[in-house]
Amino acid sequence: MSAAAAPKVYGWCPGALRPMMSGDGLVVRVRAPLGRLSVAQARGVARLSQEYGNGLLDISARANLQMRGIREEAHEELIAGLRGLGLIDPDPRAEARRNVILAPFWQEGGDTRAIASELSAALTAATDLSLPGKFGFAVDCGETPVLQDTAADIRIERAGGQLVLRADGAETGKAVTRESAAEEALSLARWFVETGGVTDGRGRMKLHLAKGIALPAGHTAPRAIASFTAKPGIVSAGRLAALEFGQMPAATLAQLADHGEIRLTPWRMLLVEGPKDLPPLPGLILDATDPRLQVVACTGAPGCLQALSSTRSLARELAPFIPAGTRLHVSGCTKGCACPRTAPLTLTATGQNEFSLIRNGTAADQPLKTRLSADALRAAPELLREGS
Numbered sequence: 410m411s412a413a414a415a416p417k418v419y420g421w422c423p424g425a426l427r428p429m430m431s432g433d434g435l436v437v438r439v440r441a442p443l444g445r446l447s448v449a450q451a452r453g454v455a456r457l458s459q460e461y462g463n464g465l466l467d468i469s470a471r472a473n474l475q476m477r478g479i480r481e482e483a484h485e486e487l488i489a490g491l492r493g494l495g496l497i498d499p500d501p502r503a504e505a506r507r508n509v510i511l512a513p514f515w516q517e518g519g520d521t522r523a524i525a526s527e528l529s530a531a532l533t534a535a536t537d538l539s540l541p542g543k544f545g546f547a548v549d550c551g552e553t554p555v556l557q558d559t560a561a562d563i564r565i566e567r568a569g570g571q572l573v574l575r576a577d578g579a580e581t582g583k584a585v586t587r588e589s590a591a592e593e594a595l596s597l598a599r600w601f602v603e604t605g606g607v608t609d610g611r612g613r614m615k616l617h618l619a620k621g622i623a624l625p626a627g628h629t630a631p632r633a634i635a636s637f638t639a640k641p642g643i644v645s646a647g648r649l650a651a652l653e654f655g656q657m658p659a660a661t662l663a664q665l666a667d668h669g670e671i672r673l674t675p676w677r678m679l680l681v682e683g684p685k686d687l688p689p690l691p692g693l694i695l696d697a698t699d700p701r702l703q704v705v706a707c708t709g710a711p712g713c714l715q716a717l718s719s720t721r722s723l724a725r726e727l728a729p730f731i732p733a734g735t736r737l738h739v740s741g742c743t744k745g746c747a748c749p750r751t752a753p754l755t756l757t758a759t760g761q762n763e764f765s766l767i768r769n770g771t772a773a774d775q776p777l778k779t780r781l782s783a784d785a786l787r788a789a790p791e792l793l794r795e796g797s
């Protein structure tokens with residue numbers, strides 16, 4: 410790979426107080442408390458996005474809302490507006506620490522919401538705790554875990570009828586109660602730091618354990634193993650709606666707020682509480698058989714400064730040709746932001762409208778074919794399957 414093609418790795422995630430510059434302006438990531446927007450918050454974010462940004466909103470793989478195209482000079486006013494909506498942490502370090510994702514199907518009075526709430530408050534208050542920017546917690550206490558494919562370093566799950574605190578990468582965890590879970594999670598985070606899990610501000614639990622570091626005593630409870638695939642449709646808490654490429658116009662968020670409070674999910678979907686159906690709105694995918702659910706594509710050019718090509722128009726056009734049960738990832742560079750894991754098919758841009766094809770790999774893996782033009786792929790989508 411040429412130096413020009415090497416993507417920049419930041420090792421931290423943008424927040425609202427610590428935004429990141431992109432090709433279309435600042436990216437301001439809003440970490441909504443407990444992954445939920447009230448009707449007023451959703452309408453307010455939509456208005457601020459239109460006023461200070463380009464009116465586009467992303468939902469991240471950690472269920473955060475990203476406001477795109479924010480003008481640099483408007484950042485301060487935007488933060489004041491978000492603070493007024495109750496969506497801003499006391500400072501950037503507290504914002505970074507409160508990296509808690511909860512299973513979107515939580516119920517009022519249930520363990521998931523109660524523990525996530527206590528853990529969020531404890532992390533905000535833990536001013537002496539310095540965790541890597543990407544270090545996160547998953548609170549997933551429904552009957553069956555739904556977040557095991559979502560990145561997290563410390564998990565609280567239900568297994569065999571009891572709550573289990575588990576370090577990501579470990580096959581066993583520690584039995585906890587609703588009352589002790591948040592405190593035990595914080596202790597495990599402190600253990601991670603004290604046992605050398607952080608180097609130059611970076612570190613992940615799974616990599617730490619892979620070095621052979623032994624867990625603290627008591628982590629002997631068996632874990633739950635579950636696989637979950639979210640699909641648009643009706644669920645007990647409301648209606649799941651997918652977003653095309655995880656993005657929607659701000660106007661769509663404002664209109665969704667007319668139907669109920671909104672939960673953010675890590676699956677590029679929103680859960681609108683209450684209603685059993687939603688109207689078709691720009692950016693929404695409501696049908697579980699929509700072929701666009703089989704493609705993922707990062708921002709690409711011109712929105713990302715590192716992109717070597719646009720990505721989403723090609724992904725949209727190829728979607729109907731992707732065989733059922735297969736997934737296509739179109740990436741603007743080898744960083745593979747939209748799908749860090751392996752995908753059955755990946756097209757990685759190597760130049761403007763030029764791609765390499767990788768099978769069963771990541772965007773950075775060895776390609777099966779190179780120098781495929783976007784036009785050639787559009788004209789003959791079977792190129793994706795040849796050689797399989």
Ligand code: SF4
Pocket residue numbers: 416707708709710713714715716717740741742743744745746747
């Ligand atoms: S993968 Fe896409 S969004 Fe990520 S840095 Fe590369 S071009 Fe940008």
